[in-house]
Amino acid sequence: AQSVTQPDIHITVSEGVSLELRCNYSYGATPYLFWYVQSPGQGLQLLLKYFSGDTLVQGIKGFEAEFKRSQSSFNLRKPSVHWSDAAEYFCAVGVSGGYNKLIFGAGTRLAVHP
Amino acid sequence: DGGITQSPKYLFRKEGQNVTLSCEQNLNHDAMYWYRQDPGQGLRLIYYSQIVNDFQKGDIAEGYSVSREKKESFPLTVTSAQKNPTAFYLCASSIVTGGNHEQYFGPGTRLTVT
Numbered sequence: 722a723q724s725v726t727q728p729d730i731h732i733t734v735s736e737g738v739s740l741e742l743r744c745n746y747s748y749g750a751t752p753y754l755f756w757y758v759q760s761p762g763q764g765l766q767l768l769l770k771y772f773s774g775d776t777l778v779q780g781i782k783g784f785e786a787e788f789k790r791s792q793s794s795f796n797l798r799k800p801s802v803h804w805s806d807a808a809e810y811f812c813a814v815g816v817s818g819g820y821n822k823l824i825f826g827a828g829t830r831l832a833v834h835p
Numbered sequence: 836d837g838g839i840t841q842s843p844k845y846l847f848r849k850e851g852q853n854v855t856l857s858c859e860q861n862l863n864h865d866a867m868y869w870y871r872q873d874p875g876q877g878l879r880l881i882y883y884s885q886i887v888n889d890f891q892k893g894d895i896a897e898g899y900s901v902s903r904e905k906k907e908s909f910p911l912t913v914t915s916a917q918k919n920p921t922a923f924y925l926c927a928s929s930i931v932t933g934g935n936h937e938q939y940f941g942p943g944t945r946l947t948v949t
Contacts, residue, residue: 723891725877730875739939752934753937755936755937762844762945763942763943763945764839764841764925764940764941764942765878765925765927765940765942766940767937767939770937772937773933782866784883801853811877811878815935815936815937816936820865820866820883820885820891820931821929821930821931821935821936821937821938822936823878823936823938825877826877827875827876827877828875828877
């Protein structure tokens with residue numbers, strides 16, 4: 722079955738440290754992969770996406786993610802976290818199914834201490 | 836400025852009443868989606884539509900209904916048959932051709948039913 726797993730429900734870090742949010746997916750074909758960010762009470766904003774080509778993709782707000790086919794992973798990274806990065810982060814995989822279907826992980830809530 | 840609007844941002848209803856959530860987009864997208872978000876569960880698809888006058892059930896359609904009379908609009912009705920309607924509702928849209936699965940999200944409507 723197609724699925725997305727984000728193993729960390731909550732992560733707390735201090736401002737200025739590096740960050741890695743984990744995402745693992747289960748899908749038989751080459752996936753389309755996405756990271757979205759959601760501030761409290763807001764909609765989802767696309768951070769970055771992977772369709773093909775270079776497995777290291779750059780996104781907005783200084784984020785990047787690396788697609789590792791052998792590990793079925795698409796982890797999100799940022800070298801230095803800012804207090805404004807506190808939000809919920811969702812990994813999603815696009816799968817075939819008659820329409821542009823997205824399957825979302827349960828999300829990782831990030832808290833940043835000053 | 837293209838985007839998706841959802842109204843109202845907050846909605847309060849008494850149990851047993853139907854309520855309609857508005858979603859409008861000016862991105863010229865053919866496909867539109869409704870998701871429900873509950874804490875710790877990510878996003879779950881309620882309904883989607885790939886073309887005017889056509890829509891399909893998603894994973895949790897029971898107790899909900901939609902219409903798609905115009906390309907720009909995809910209202911969601913939460914009926915009294917929905918057993919647990921209190922949630923955050925997100926509308927999204929995407930292109931249909933190209934298949935990159937990227938979806939654009941509105942700001943959401945928080946529905947509280949008491």
